[in-house]
Amino acid sequence: MSRIFVLVDWTLRPDREDDAPPTTHRFRCLALHDDDTECGAESEPVTDPVRAQEWPFEHLREHPEHTGFAEIVERPWVMWRGFRA
Numbered sequence: 001m002s003r004i005f006v007l008v009d010w011t012l013r014p015d016r017e018d019d020a021p022p023t024t025h026r027f028r029c030l031a032l033h034d035d036d037t038e039c040g041a042e043s044e045p046v047t048d049p050v051r052a053q054e055w056p057f058e059h060l061r062e063h064p065e066h067t068g069f070a071e072i073v074e075r076p077w078v079m080w081r082g083f084r085a
């Protein structure tokens, strides 16, 4: 009598399917207030990375001392179930 064992592996990879959520870009202000708390203002997420870069300029016009920003990219990934012989 013989037995067959199948090992199941999971692979993590970027989700490029048509129904995957879009990759989005947004910016967060890193400027510190006088009491060392972060401003933390954030732009709305958009799919166009160039359009996302408009927000720091708008924020700077309202707060001329806020010059530090972080770009936040949200890229969908998915776990795929595969088999290893």
Ligand SMILES: [Zn+2]
Pocket: 029, 030, 031, 039, 040, 041, 059, 063, 066
């Ligand atoms: Zn700010």
